[in-house]
Amino acid sequence: MEKGFRGEVKFNMSSRDNILSKIKQNQPDLLPLPNLSVLGGEQFDLVEKFTEILEGIGGKVIQVAHNDEIKKYIAANYPPNARVISTLSEFSENKDWQLADPHTLKDADFLIIKGQFAVAENGAIWLTETEMGQRVAPFITQYLAIIIDKSTILPTMHQAYEHIGSVDYGFGVFLAGPSKTADIEQSLVLGAHGARGLVVFLV
Amino acid sequence: MKTHSEAAEIFNKDFDRTTWHDETLYFVRQKRDKAAFQINDWELLRETASKIKNNVLSNMHNYLVQFEENALRNGIKVHWAADALEHNEIVYGIISEYYKGDIPADTFKGMVKSKSMLTEECHMNEFLKEKGIEVIDTDLGERIVQLAEEPPSHIVMPCIHWKKEEIGELFHKHLGTEKGNKDPQYLTEAARQHLRDKFLTRPIALTGVNFVVAETGEFVVCTNEGNADMGAHLADVHIASMGFEKIIPQKKHLGVFLRLLARSATGQPITTYSSHFKKPRDGQQMHIVIVDNGRSTQLGREDFRNSLKCIRCAACFNTCPVYRRSGGHSYHNAVAGPIGSILAPNLDMRANADLPFASTLCGSCSNVCPVKIDIHQQLYKWRQVLVQEGYTPASKTLAMKGMSTVLSNPGVFKFSGKVGRMLMDKLPFLVNNSMNPWYKQREMPEPPEESFRDWYKKNREK
Numbered sequence: 292m293e294k295g296f297r298g299e300v301k302f303n304m305s306s307r308d309n310i311l312s313k314i315k316q317n318q319p320d321l322l323p324l325p326n327l328s329v330l331g332g333e334q335f336d337l338v339e340k341f342t343e344i345l346e347g348i349g350g351k352v353i354q355v356a357h358n359d360e361i362k363k364y365i366a367a368n369y370p371p372n373a374r375v376i377s378t379l380s381e382f383s384e385n386k387d388w389q390l391a392d393p394h395t396l397k398d399a400d401f402l403i404i405k406g407q408f409a410v411a412e413n414g415a416i417w418l419t420e421t422e423m424g425q426r427v428a429p430f431i432t433q434y435l436a437i438i439i440d441k442s443t444i445l446p447t448m449h450q451a452y453e454h455i456g457s458v459d460y461g462f463g464v465f466l467a468g469p470s471k472t473a474d475i476e477q478s479l480v481l482g483a484h485g486a487r488g489l490v491v492f493l494v
Numbered sequence: 495m496k497t498h499s500e501a502a503e504i505f506n507k508d509f510d511r512t513t514w515h516d517e518t519l520y521f522v523r524q525k526r527d528k529a530a531f532q533i534n535d536w537e538l539l540r541e542t543a544s545k546i547k548n549n550v551l552s553n554m555h556n557y558l559v560q561f562e563e564n565a566l567r568n569g570i571k572v573h574w575a576a577d578a579l580e581h582n583e584i585v586y587g588i589i590s591e592y593y594k595g596d597i598p599a600d601t602f603k604g605m606v607k608s609k610s611m612l613t614e615e616c617h618m619n620e621f622l623k624e625k626g627i628e629v630i631d632t633d634l635g636e637r638i639v640q641l642a643e644e645p646p647s648h649i650v651m652p653c654i655h656w657k658k659e660e661i662g663e664l665f666h667k668h669l670g671t672e673k674g675n676k677d678p679q680y681l682t683e684a685a686r687q688h689l690r691d692k693f694l695t696r697p698i699a700l701t702g703v704n705f706v707v708a709e710t711g712e713f714v715v716c717t718n719e720g721n722a723d724m725g726a727h728l729a730d731v732h733i734a735s736m737g738f739e740k741i742i743p744q745k746k747h748l749g750v751f752l753r754l755l756a757r758s759a760t761g762q763p764i765t766t767y768s769s770h771f772k773k774p775r776d777g778q779q780m781h782i783v784i785v786d787n788g789r790s791t792q793l794g795r796e797d798f799r800n801s802l803k804c805i806r807c808a809a810c811f812n813t814c815p816v817y818r819r820s821g822g823h824s825y826h827n828a829v830a831g832p833i834g835s836i837l838a839p840n841l842d843m844r845a846n847a848d849l850p851f852a853s854t855l856c857g858s859c860s861n862v863c864p865v866k867i868d869i870h871q872q873l874y875k876w877r878q879v880l881v882q883e884g885y886t887p888a889s890k891t892l893a894m895k896g897m898s899t900v901l902s903n904p905g906v907f908k909f910s911g912k913v914g915r916m917l918m919d920k921l922p923f924l925v926n927n928s929m930n931p932w933y934k935q936r937e938m939p940e941p942p943e944e945s946f947r948d949w950y951k952k953n954r955e956k
Contacts, residue, residue, distance in 0.1 A: 306574045306575060306576040306580060306786075307574035309576060310574055310576060310738070310784075310786045311555055311559065313786075313790040313791075313794075314554050314555045314558070314738070314790050315555040316794070317790055317791070317793040317794030318553070318554045318555060318793055319551060319552050319796070319799070320552060321549075321552045321553055322545070322549050322551075322552045323545075323549060324545070324549045324743060325541075325545035325546060325549075327542065327746060327747075327749070327750065330535055330538065330539065330542060330749075330750070331535075331749075332535070333533075333534060344763055347763075348762065348763065348766075393727060393728055394694055394728060397690075397694055412753075413763035413764035414763060414764075415764050415768070426723075426727040426775055427723070427724070427727035427728055430720045430723040430724050430727065431724065431727075431728075447749070447753070448748075448750075448752055448753050448764075449746070449749045449750075451749065452745055452746045452748060452749045455745070460770075460772060461772055461773035461774075461775065462727075462769070462771060462772060462773070462775070463769075463770040463772070464723070464767055464769045465752070465764065465767075465768040466766065466767060467763070467764050467766055467767075467768075468766050469766070470718070470719055470720040470766055471718050471719070471766060472634045472682055472718060472719050473651075473760070474633070474634040474635035474638065474653055475634070475638075475653075475656075475658050475661055475678040475681055475682065476518070476656075476657065476658045476678065477518060477521065477654075478658075478678035478679075480678050480679050480682040482682070482683070482686065483634060483682060483685075483686060483718065483719035483721070484632070484686060484689060484690070484693070484720040484721045484724045485719065485720025485723065485766070485767065486720075
């Protein structure tokens with residue numbers, strides 16, 4: 292079996308060269324890239340737009356002045372025996388889960404993290420693995436909460452990528468709302484495979 | 495294999511169901527319109543996306559080399575597959591290597607897969623099944639068609655042709671849900687539990703790819719359900735399969751495509767998850783398989799290369815009057831609809847010669863395409879190529895030749911018109927019968943008493 296696989300790798304190298312040379316031969320003459328700076332000029336109230344769009348796609352937006360209000364929300368919605376995990380010390384002292392086997396997060400009930408920034412036009416929040424604690428965490432948890440600093444909301448995806456710039460990461464996601472599907476007769480159902488609910492605390 | 499028109503005729507036997515299918519898809523088309531109209535710069539976005547893709551086609555070689563270099567630096571293993579078989583063998587090779595050549599016989603050795611039309615194109619599931627490896631499709635719609643042993647009928651909504659009662663029945667049989675329960679919420683929850691177990695137990699995950707960035711060596715996967723992420727972040731091995739045309743030059747270009755993709759596909763402002771995979775997590779293997787399978791040939795066909803700009807949103811499916819009333823399976827190709835009909839003849843002209851004729855050439859597909867592919871013009875051009883190459887059925891060629899004789903000869907045209915009017919008037923059963931395809935679901939019109947030529951002769955003096 293190993294032998295066969297090595298053989299395929301060798302075969303593979305020539306496929307690479309064949310594909311690339313055929314592409315080089317067949318591709319048309321070089322055409323220029325367009326200018327992107329003319330895009331993303333939409334004007335709107337960022338907090339209002341973000342809230343409207345995110346609620347339209349099944350998310351919940353709560354404006355809070357202080358972390359205590361978030362703690363009250365958790366206490367009111369999750370029993371003491373629920374597994375609440377967080378990357379933020381204010382909500383959970385325990386950080387072991389971040390280094391554990393990702394499969395051990397299968398019984399996480401609620402994850403609370405801080406997002407890097409948000410996008411008003413589509414309700415998306417940018418997270419990298421640093422904010423997630425573990426890559427699988429915001430997907431495997433039953434419910435998800437993300438704290439967003441209001442001043443970090445950007446109008447469109449163009450500003451979003453400009454903001455990300457060339458910062459390095461291993462994994463990043465634009466996350467917009469709870470997991471959902473409409474595969475059964477176009478009926479919208481929240482909670483397909485990822486988090487069943489998303490609450491965003493705007494501070 | 496049935497041709498598109500033969501399969502469509504069977505699909506159309508159930509009139510109410512065809513109407514339901516038609517209306518369901520048009521509803522999605524309307525959601526697309528609503529989302530698009532909210533963006534003032536929508537047309538500018540389409541134009542920009544089209545230009546980026548034109549640049550990509552013209553600089554494909556260098557972008558792929560640049561991507562490979564950056565991906566390798568990021569710790570991603572890069573593989574190249576000339577065709578479907580080589581793709582499947584590479585995937586099998588990766589699995590085999592993971593098990594050090596000793597693939598266990600238990601059911602947990604298998605793979606969880608999130609949506610990848612490329613693996614449908616390559617018939618990967620069947621290939622791996624023969625080798626004893628079970629592939630579990632994890633997108634809800636794809637899992638439904640997989641349990642039913644069918645291919646997807648739509649590239650974004652794989653089971654759009656299924657009714658909830660039938661899905662309830664299917665889940666009762668395979669997942670043990672209560673008999674008669676057809677509630678989408680209940681059925682989705684059952685699938686969530688069923689597939690969560692698979693995500694937690696399968697060591698290998700395969701995903702498709704929406705965009706690949708040459709500048710950074712990362713790839714982006716878009717889902718609403720979160721299945722790509724549940725699979726990839728729990729598995730020891732992540733394999734991503736891509737057609738080489740998925741490449742874009744720089745990260746900032748994602749801004750353009752992510753604004754267009756979901757709005758064009760389902761009318762959402764963006765998919766729930768747009769995941770950017772750049773490096774494997776600690777202890778994980780990440781592979782990317784770059785597939786040609788006819789694409790480099792298509793790149794060399796000047797009239798058809800634009801089809802490689804496609805971002806697989808399926809807006810052209812949802813707007814197409816022929817797709818909506820014939821269903822995806824009538825197209826006998828992994829990618830159906832208008833875009834599939836211009837991609838398929840490149841793969842196999844003989845087998846897919848019927849598909850460019852499965853269109854009214856109304857042009858609605860080209861009007862909704864987010865990257866401005868001239869789909870209906872390519873359908874028309876394929877027809878000419880297929881006739882010239884002799885791939886169209888003899889009856890069609892004969893009819894076209896007859897038509898050409900009549901239309902290019904005024905005397906014959908005049909005589910044929912007279913005979914036609916006389917027959918429709920005196921012997922209507924000759925045309926009002928099932929032998930005449932124009933009579934299906936229609937009444938033939940009353941024949942006019944005289945031809946325009948005769949009328950003009952009489953009236954020109956007045």
